[in-house]
Amino acid sequence: MPLLYKNKEQCCGCEACMNVCPREAISMEKNSRGFRFPKIDDELCIECEQCLEVCDFQNERIDLKKSPQVYAAIHRSEETLAASSSGGVFSALAKLIFEEDGVVFGCGFNEKLEAEHKMAKNLKELEELRGSKYVQSKIGLTYRRVKEKLDTEQYVLFTGTPCQVAGLKSFLGSSHDKLITADFVCHGVPNQDFFLDYASHLEKQLNGEVVDVKFRDKSSGKSQGWSPAGTIVYQKDGKLREKFLGPQNSYYFNYFLREASIQRRACYDCRYACPERAADFTMGDYWGVKKTHPEIDWRGGVSLLLVNSDKAEQFIPRLESRLKLIDSTLEKAMAGNKNLTEPIKLTVKREARMKNWQRGGADGLGREFFKNHRKEYIMSEIRFLLPDPIKRLLKIALPQFIKKILVR
Numbered sequence: 105m106p107l108l109y110k111n112k113e114q115c116c117g118c119e120a121c122m123n124v125c126p127r128e129a130i131s132m133e134k135n136s137r138g139f140r141f142p143k144i145d146d147e148l149c150i151e152c153e154q155c156l157e158v159c160d161f162q163n164e165r166i167d168l169k170k171s172p173q174v175y176a177a178i179h180r181s182e183e184t185l186a187a188s189s190s191g192g193v194f195s196a197l198a199k200l201i202f203e204e205d206g207v208v209f210g211c212g213f214n215e216k217l218e219a220e221h222k223m224a225k226n227l228k229e230l231e232e233l234r235g236s237k238y239v240q241s242k243i244g245l246t247y248r249r250v251k252e253k254l255d256t257e258q259y260v261l262f263t264g265t266p267c268q269v270a271g272l273k274s275f276l277g278s279s280h281d282k283l284i285t286a287d288f289v290c291h292g293v294p295n296q297d298f299f300l301d302y303a304s305h306l307e308k309q310l311n312g313e314v315v316d317v318k319f320r321d322k323s324s325g326k327s328q329g330w331s332p333a334g335t336i337v338y339q340k341d342g343k344l345r346e347k348f349l350g351p352q353n354s355y356y357f358n359y360f361l362r363e364a365s366i367q368r369r370a371c372y373d374c375r376y377a378c379p380e381r382a383a384d385f386t387m388g389d390y391w392g393v394k395k396t397h398p399e400i401d402w403r404g405g406v407s408l409l410l411v412n413s414d415k416a417e418q419f420i421p422r423l424e425s426r427l428k429l430i431d432s433t434l435e436k437a438m439a440g441n442k443n444l445t446e447p448i449k450l451t452v453k454r455e456a457r458m459k460n461w462q463r464g465g466a467d468g469l470g471r472e473f474f475k476n477h478r479k480e481y482i483m484s485e486i487r488f489l490l491p492d493p494i495k496r497l498l499k500i501a502l503p504q505f506i507k508k509i510l511v512r
Contacts, residue, residue, distance in 0.1 A: 291443055
């Protein structure tokens with residue numbers, strides 16, 4: 105039987121092997137830590153080995169494009185900018201595709217709060233795909249659906265992690281003029297079970313039902329605009345309520361963003377964490393833009409946009425009607441985006457976090473986090489509970505008070 109991988113670090117979970125199998129012999133099954141890996145049904149397998157050939161993560165089939173054009177990008181619509189995670193590049197690209205009667209594939213939540221790849225045919229359906237998702241999405245048979253659309257001469261925009269884009273292109277095998285791909289500067293992916301367990305943990309804490317998670321939320325005054333912070337939406341006593349989430353008060357945000365200790369094992373050996381990209385476009389937050397481009401008003405959010413292919417360059421004139429594009433450089437972009445040059449670092453904390461979760465679940469991780477981050481957690485909760493006018497007053501008055509104390 106074909107051996108899909110020898111070690112877990114050799115499988116990124118892109119699901120290209122499952123899509124290419126002509127006998128439906130491959131399914132994705134969870135391991136003991138909730139990460140999904142391909143498994144072959146030996147009764148259905150005909151040993152054609154297409155699954156081995158399609159694996160770009162191990163075989164490096166896709167030629168990575170070099171010397172991208174680099175921009176800082178800000179959507180010209182204030183409404184779209186406010187609803188976007190950063191600068192609104194995804195929305196701008198999607199609208200161009202819709203103008204060509206095309207479709208957009210991207211990650212959204214289903215009714216069970218599971219992240220999965222979906223297809224959008226219009227702006228209303230696009231809403232589900234907007235915003236960051238700090239969890240690995242299920243591809244399912246999306247690659248096959250993309251091929252079906254391309255075979256009917258439709259434009260397709262496919263967005264996903266760099267390995268998902270490479271998986272799609274390897275599955276297709278040949279280039280398609282009407283396929284536009286966009287990846288993002290990736291920080292690795294936790295798994296669905298870990299995230300859903302965290303959501304259940306929050307429901308116990310809040311005594312309510314979690315109905316939505318906005319991993320990036322500018323609309324909440326608690327997150328103070330463009331930042332890595334998010335909001336959880338929950339139902340309690342018949343009312344929808346919100347709670348601020350960030351690295352200060354959420355073990356999920358902290359372990360994902362700061363420690364990078366809960367991601368898939370392959371993410372620590374990712375070959376796509378480099379300036380050379382498989383996608384036509386690369387999107388991301390332009391972290392550090394305040395220093396590298398002081399002339400830009402960054403407060404509403406700024407996207408990093410890499411234009412990696414000749415095909416992508418042809419869209420720039422049309423994008424400029426929707427985006428303010430400011431010329432930048434890779435050197436400036438890499439200053440605040442380490443994952444443009446290298447994958448996340450594997451440390452002993454990952455094994456510790458995974459073992460603690462297996463032993464004590466989300467509640468165990470919650471207790472561990474509070475014990476190690478008690479002061480920061482409490483201060484975050486206090487800031488959340490204080491009304492905005494009082495917070496603004498303290499922000500002005502407290503530094504002046506401290507200054508007077510020091511002078512004395």
